[in-house]
Amino acid sequence: MKEYWTSFASLLGVLAFCQSLLQVMFPPELRFACLKLFNRVFNLFSSYCYFDITEIDGVNTNELYNAVQLYLSSSVSINGSRLSLTRALNSSAITFGLSNNDCIVDTFNGVSVLWEHVVTQRQAQTFSWRPLPEEKRGFTLRIRKRDKSLILDSYLDYIMEKANEIRRMNQDRLLYTNSRGGSLDSRGHPWESVQFKHPSTFDTLAMDPAKKQEIMDDLKDFANGQSFYQKTGRAWKRGYLLYGPPGTGKSSMIAAMANYLSYDIYDLELTEVHNNSELRKLLMKTSSKSIIVIEDIDCSINLTNRKKNNNNPGTRNYYEPEMRCGSGSGSGSGPGPGEEGGNSITLSGLLNFTDGLWSCCGSERIFVFTTNHIEKLDPALLRCGRMDMHIFMSYCSYAALLILLKNYLGYDQSDLDADVLKELAQVVDKAEMTPADISEVLIKNRRSKQRAVTELLEALKTRAERNLKNGNSREKNSDDIMEEEEQEKRALESPPNEESEFEEPCKKQEDDDEEKMK
Numbered sequence: 001m002k003e004y005w006t007s008f009a010s011l012l013g014v015l016a017f018c019q020s021l022l023q024v025m026f027p028p029e030l031r032f033a034c035l036k037l038f039n040r041v042f043n044l045f046s047s048y049c050y051f052d053i054t055e056i057d058g059v060n061t062n063e064l065y066n067a068v069q070l071y072l073s074s075s076v077s078i079n080g081s082r083l084s085l086t087r088a089l090n091s092s093a094i095t096f097g098l099s100n101n102d103c104i105v106d107t108f109n110g111v112s113v114l115w116e117h118v119v120t121q122r123q124a125q126t127f128s129w130r131p132l133p134e135e136k137r138g139f140t141l142r143i144r145k146r147d148k149s150l151i152l153d154s155y156l157d158y159i160m161e162k163a164n165e166i167r168r169m170n171q172d173r174l175l176y177t178n179s180r181g182g183s184l185d186s187r188g189h190p191w192e193s194v195q196f197k198h199p200s201t202f203d204t205l206a207m208d209p210a211k212k213q214e215i216m217d218d219l220k221d222f223a224n225g226q227s228f229y230q231k232t233g234r235a236w237k238r239g240y241l242l243y244g245p246p247g248t249g250k251s252s253m254i255a256a257m258a259n260y261l262s263y264d265i266y267d268l269e270l271t272e273v274h275n276n277s278e279l280r281k282l283l284m285k286t287s288s289k290s291i292i293v294i295e296d297i298d299c300s301i302n303l304t305n306r307k308k309n310n311n312n313p314g315t316r317n318y319y320e321p322e323m324r325c326g327s328g329s330g331s332g333s334g335p336g337p338g339e340e341g342g343n344s345i346t347l348s349g350l351l352n353f354t355d356g357l358w359s360c361c362g363s364e365r366i367f368v369f370t371t372n373h374i375e376k377l378d379p380a381l382l383r384c385g386r387m388d389m390h391i392f393m394s395y396c397s398y399a400a401l402l403i404l405l406k407n408y409l410g411y412d413q414s415d416l417d418a419d420v421l422k423e424l425a426q427v428v429d430k431a432e433m434t435p436a437d438i439s440e441v442l443i444k445n446r447r448s449k450q451r452a453v454t455e456l457l458e459a460l461k462t463r464a465e466r467n468l469k470n471g472n473s474r475e476k477n478s479d480d481i482m483e484e485e486e487q488e489k490r491a492l493e494s495p496p497n498e499e500s501e502f503e504e505p506c507k508k509q510e511d512d513d514e515e516k517m518k
Helices: 002-025 028-045 063-079 145-170 209-223 226-232 250-261 276-284 347-355 398-409 418-431 435-444 449-469 478-491 503-517
Strands: 048-054 083-086 095-098 103-108 111-121 135-144 174-177 192-195 237-243 264-267 290-294 365-371 389-392
Touching: 048 063, 048 145, 063 135, 063 145, 103 145, 111 145, 135 145, 209 250, 209 389, 237 250, 250 264, 250 290, 250 365, 276 347, 398 418, 398 435, 398 449, 418 449, 435 449
Parallel strands: 174 264, 237 365, 237 389, 264 290, 290 365
Antiparallel strands: 048 135, 083 095, 103 111, 111 135, 174 192
16 A cells, blocks of 8 residues: 555656646747647638627726627527526616527528627736626627628627617606706706606507508608618708697607607706707707607797788897797896896797707707697798698597597497497587597596496587587588698798798608609
């Protein structure tokens, strides 16, 4: 036994001597050079090439790593067998991720690539102003050499765009307001925000389905039209004017637009803005992929139709300050535009806000104005390029009524008696009730669905009889509504030498642009 241990000790000594001899004859530099040469020879005969994407680049976070992680989450949730789950800040969705040292195959334009999530323990850290995580994380991308140009030219850009889209879809919407006017907070922001939780969607919006589809198609074309706007030299923005009686769903339409596109909303309160300079600063601090809203714009500042006041010698000039309602402009009381404490916004400033050079600082933004009286607005504000699409929010129609019955009572058209449906169809246009009025009748009687339908029918008949008695009944079919809408637009048209302000010329111009592109 003693001889065995002696032989074992001698063998260890020989191995130690050989190791020392190898270290002397093959120093670390030489071994590293040999390993590097071996890798080069291996890569020379290999048909693959590899790219490493580390989590931290020096001391900064690698944005590409986060983008790859988000992008792969959409594929991992379907194809992965072992997943990691995360939930980001201000997010209402759980994100699937690739587990440590796991692999997944992705396909892009018919080319297959392999992603591997590599996680290793970090060696002892040297001094750093920013402590590094204990684990070293990264992705390794393996592709065929012949596909290298395709992957580097377009695949990585595609990943970044897809990751931004996923991030926007997962992140909660925000509603901003300028409660401090144009003044900045401690972080240099003029806007305050809260989470936007409005449940309105186009599915629940009480409107004619064909009209809703037209608006949805227009919104989708805008959101996907970056290349179109660049090629035609137009700023990537679009304006919508929502007009009609109160209670017809203008605010719900804005919420549905935001939920449909996953955009944030900036609710601009003009009465809190002191001058054009502050208005411009607010615009500069808005983000892309957002909807900038000015509700009841006819009540915010004086934007009356100048053509109606041509014979009035006291009419203000186009560039002179237009005082806001409640500022003392009508009574003469209160400070004037040039006096201390005077707060004013000119019509020119608002026009430049929507269509001037400053409106292009940012991209993919939508301007939405609402009004109950379109005839009060100046035609310069309504022309194409500022308000591209005019949407008339009318009284509740028969198609919109069926949507409300579905929303509040769960009734489909087949669930109601044919005679009741016929009565509703005959009386709803004569009643001229807004969706808000009809919704209130259904809410009050929602515990008894049959009673809700009965009460609604009685309310519609009562309103129709009252309108007929007062001589205000305006029985219309869908063609009559469109004709009235066109008449309101023609009443606001400028003289022949001025630009047209309405939707049809805008549509024609965009169609001509698309034909040129083809």
